[in-house]
Amino acid sequence: MTSMVSLFWFIASRIEKSLDESIEYSLPHIKILGLVGAIGFPMFYGIWHELFPHPYDNIGLSVVGFVTALTVTQMQRLEGKSRIYIRLFWLYVCAYCMSFFFTFLLLKNNCNIVWSMSAMAGLTLLVMVAHDWFLALLIHVIGSALAITAYFATTPDPVALELYLIQIPVYLFVIIAGGLFNYQSAKLRQAKLKAMASVGGELAHELRTPLLSIEHHARKARESVAELGLSSPSDPRRRLIDQSLQSNIREVTHANTIINMLLMDLGSRNLSKQQFDHHSIKTVIDSALARYPFGSAREKSKVFTRCSQDFTFFGSDVLLMHVIFNLLKNALAHLNDDGQILISTDSNGSANFLTIRDNGDGISARRLPHIFDEFYTSEGGGRGGTGIGLAFCRKVMRMFAGQIQCESQTGAFTQFQLSFPPVSASALESSLQKKCAEELRKLEGFDILFVDDEPEIIQRRLAELPEGKFSATIIDNAQDAMIHLKSNPCDMVVMDAIMPGMDGLTAIRLIRDGQFFHADQCRKHKTLPILAYSGCPDDNTQQQCIDAGATAFLSKDVSTLTFLRGLSQCITTAIENEQNSHPWHILKGKSILVIDDEDINCINVKYRLEPHGAKVHCEHSGASALRKMELEPFDAVIMDLHMPGIDGWETTEQIRSGATFSRFKHYATVPIIALSGDSRPELMSRCLQSGFNTLVLKPVDETLLLDTLSEYLSGAHSSETPTGTPADENEFQSTSIEQESKLIHDLLTPVLVLETGNELLEQHLPTLLARADTDNTMNSNLASAVEDTADVLSLIREKSQVFWKQAREVKSIDDKHHLAETFVRESRVLWKNVDTLYRQVLVPHLPSLISKTYGEGAYNNTNATASEIPKRALEKTQRDGQDAIEKAQTLIENYAAELTLDKEIL
Numbered sequence: 001m002t003s004m005v006s007l008f009w010f011i012a013s014r015i016e017k018s019l020d021e022s023i024e025y026s027l028p029h030i031k032i033l034g035l036v037g038a039i040g041f042p043m044f045y046g047i048w049h050e051l052f053p054h055p056y057d058n059i060g061l062s063v064v065g066f067v068t069a070l071t072v073t074q075m076q077r078l079e080g081k082s083r084i085y086i087r088l089f090w091l092y093v094c095a096y097c098m099s100f101f102f103t104f105l106l107l108k109n110n111c112n113i114v115w116s117m118s119a120m121a122g123l124t125l126l127v128m129v130a131h132d133w134f135l136a137l138l139i140h141v142i143g144s145a146l147a148i149t150a151y152f153a154t155t156p157d158p159v160a161l162e163l164y165l166i167q168i169p170v171y172l173f174v175i176i177a178g179g180l181f182n183y184q185s186a187k188l189r190q191a192k193l194k195a196m197a198s199v200g201g202e203l204a205h206e207l208r209t210p211l212l213s214i215e216h217h218a219r220k221a222r223e224s225v226a227e228l229g230l231s232s233p234s235d236p237r238r239r240l241i242d243q244s245l246q247s248n249i250r251e252v253t254h255a256n257t258i259i260n261m262l263l264m265d266l267g268s269r270n271l272s273k274q275q276f277d278h279h280s281i282k283t284v285i286d287s288a289l290a291r292y293p294f295g296s297a298r299e300k301s302k303v304f305t306r307c308s309q310d311f312t313f314f315g316s317d318v319l320l321m322h323v324i325f326n327l328l329k330n331a332l333a334h335l336n337d338d339g340q341i342l343i344s345t346d347s348n349g350s351a352n353f354l355t356i357r358d359n360g361d362g363i364s365a366r367r368l369p370h371i372f373d374e375f376y377t378s379e380g381g382g383r384g385g386t387g388i389g390l391a392f393c394r395k396v397m398r399m400f401a402g403q404i405q406c407e408s409q410t411g412a413f414t415q416f417q418l419s420f421p422p423v424s425a426s427a428l429e430s431s432l433q434k435k436c437a438e439e440l441r442k443l444e445g446f447d448i449l450f451v452d453d454e455p456e457i458i459q460r461r462l463a464e465l466p467e468g469k470f471s472a473t474i475i476d477n478a479q480d481a482m483i484h485l486k487s488n489p490c491d492m493v494v495m496d497a498i499m500p501g502m503d504g505l506t507a508i509r510l511i512r513d514g515q516f517f518h519a520d521q522c523r524k525h526k527t528l529p530i531l532a533y534s535g536c537p538d539d540n541t542q543q544q545c546i547d548a549g550a551t552a553f554l555s556k557d558v559s560t561l562t563f564l565r566g567l568s569q570c571i572t573t574a575i576e577n578e579q580n581s582h583p584w585h586i587l588k589g590k591s592i593l594v595i596d597d598e599d600i601n602c603i604n605v606k607y608r609l610e611p612h613g614a615k616v617h618c619e620h621s622g623a624s625a626l627r628k629m630e631l632e633p634f635d636a637v638i639m640d641l642h643m644p645g646i647d648g649w650e651t652t653e654q655i656r657s658g659a660t661f662s663r664f665k666h667y668a669t670v671p672i673i674a675l676s677g678d679s680r681p682e683l684m685s686r687c688l689q690s691g692f693n694t695l696v697l698k699p700v701d702e703t704l705l706l707d708t709l710s711e712y713l714s715g716a717h718s719s720e721t722p723t724g725t726p727a728d729e730n731e732f733q734s735t736s737i738e739q740e741s742k743l744i745h746d747l748l749t750p751v752l753v754l755e756t757g758n759e760l761l762e763q764h765l766p767t768l769l770a771r772a773d774t775d776n777t778m779n780s781n782l783a784s785a786v787e788d789t790a791d792v793l794s795l796i797r798e799k800s801q802v803f804w805k806q807a808r809e810v811k812s813i814d815d816k817h818h819l820a821e822t823f824v825r826e827s828r829v830l831w832k833n834v835d836t837l838y839r840q841v842l843v844p845h846l847p848s849l850i851s852k853t854y855g856e857g858a859y860n861n862t863n864a865t866a867s868e869i870p871k872r873a874l875e876k877t878q879r880d881g882q883d884a885i886e887k888a889q890t891l892i893e894n895y896a897a898e899l900t901l902d903k904e905i906l
Helices: 002-051 059-073 075-080 083-108 113-130 133-154 161-228 236-266 281-291 317-333 389-399 425-443 455-463 478-487 504-513 539-548 560-580 599-612 622-631 648-657 681-690 702-714 727-771 776-809 813-854 866-905
Strands: 277-280 303-306 312-315 341-347 352-358 403-409 413-420 447-451 471-475 492-496 530-534 552-555 591-595 615-619 636-640 672-676 694-697
Touching (some): 002 059, 002 083, 059 075, 059 083, 075 083, 083 113, 083 161, 133 161, 277 281, 277 425, 281 317, 281 341, 312 317, 317 341, 389 413, 471 478, 492 560, 504 530, 539 552, 591 599, 636 702, 672 702, 681 694, 694 702, 727 776, 727 866, 776 813, 813 866
Parallel strands (some): 447 471, 591 636, 672 694
Antiparallel strands (some): 277 312, 341 352, 403 413
């Protein structure tokens, strides 16, 4: 049953993908296609009915085809509608106009030569438009089946079917041959994109090396200015040098952003909706303008915003920012010296709009219809791009269920209008609740002290939240709060900055100083998360709070979601600050080998590591590095991927194999970190397959490099690393282990929930049974159910541990599938047993037991007194237990479905 469901969803997703590709392929030619139909249907009727009459014709069918074709000419207007409606409409258009119409009239005219050729023409057009043999076959089967049904329903003596069946092999040949042609065309397009992505990645890597050199020397020069005798910041020569060096660094940042935009455009085929969420359009515009690398202040001054209408859209803020980047880049490239760009927002109730308009060169009427086509570029002027930027923009907007349109007049203006579907109030509310729940989960179990001279503000805020997520203590003055902290340590303090008496700033300083506390009180006063907040959130107040020692600052006048995010972010920041306060002491005395053919890259890494006590040795080729490792032991290796001769991948494979070493014994476990300027996701996978531990992108972030190296040297990561096995086997092992690791990790959560609940039952059930007037059968059943559940959970743990151990040792795909299928089969039985125990014993008997103990209506009554703690324990056990069982069974079935798909693909 599960395999059938998996197969159904696989086919459904295939049809959905094929329809989307067919629509995307046909949209640039949709008006021509519609006009062909609008002319063709009346023409067919006129010719075969009036000039050369045939046995059968139907004006009604021709009229329907004519109207459908006219609708197709306006199909681009549907882009803002729900994607499912567009798919269904396109399926209807193809099935009716290119299959049903011709097949039905072919049958009604006894398969004569004219209608046989017409049906073949319709099928050929269908193959061209569907752009996929599977979709063309499916649509033709649907259209033909409906036509045959209509033929039998309207024909007393249906004799033409036999003649039609004879023609089916010819139709199949057309579909298969056309499908192969389309497949080859698609492969060529994909190969072109892949080649461009590969070249783009190589180009990014090569470009970032000189950029890194410029940035490195600029920063070193700024640090060394004092040595030139220009130590006074007010010295005009010092200011001139600072400005020049800062300009160099800004240009490097600009170039790196452009490289990232190029790689994002090239990777548009791999866009995903998994990270979609609700975002404010104004926030995204502000972020985009803040992050866009304008060439100069003058260039930035050409961009104006008029966001009178803020609205929410459902999508990715990162993707939309890159859309804005692309449109800004194009507009700035075609602006005159006095040109301007206006970014505005608007809404008309049925849609929301983001408009980017410039008064630059404009786009000619001849080029305008093609600007969103992949690989279409402008001619002349040396400003032609890759032809993928605007195609990327259109793809993103379609993923948002919106559209992008362009209006332009040569020499006057160009306007891009992005339309977004409105987000319903219920969807916004649901999204808000979901986000609040996510933030609350981060705070679960925390003990937070709130200090505010207006405690009712905090009380109202907390009243909006579900109970039980975190503990809250509210104190209305700083003096009492300090006394409270002496004897009641907490996980976080939220402090009003301005209060009568001792104000919040003074209290924060006292906490950080620590002298107010004895040695055993508030031991983490230096790292305790402190969120300062105020009703006067000006920059001065915020800076005073941070200077006093607050971890973060928040305005009182914020939404519930922002308030919760402020709490969780404050805790995260405190943890990061605590981690960052520790020096990278583990690097001291460690011997690090840096391998890069560019000397500046070696110097750059060396410059970052040596201040922390690391001994850095540099080699400029893979061959010399292998020889050096044989002569001298190294604790870690940092290696560039792209080197002449033996590149980084081959060098790492040789290290992991150990074939070139006789003295160096740690070749299988030495941490090897890859360096590259290419940020494509598939690069990480290839690195892991070759034997690297991880990948760090250029330009190298110093903190990231130091953190990564420290983690591997300290053993925070497993010493088990890939050993250069063949790529396909290694890929199988890494993806397999990742699947199994996630499954076992996720399964242990419901197991832990149930084990905890079972312990509560074992603890409180005897007391409850003694107080309730229950029969012995119920008592026996409940006691047995608790005992049996504990046994089954123990067995589940044991089976999971055995499976995880064996999964890491398995060597072949077939063995892995056999092992996984056995685990799924056994897990289904075990979880079914747990489910049965809950449903047949605990679920029906617990409410009755609680009612008999505490009286009718006691079940689900949350106003329990301290003496009724067992009641709450039992209720929570039942609720959480049922959820945990359902979650575990879902995890097992999802894993089984993935397993089935893996086997089908293989």
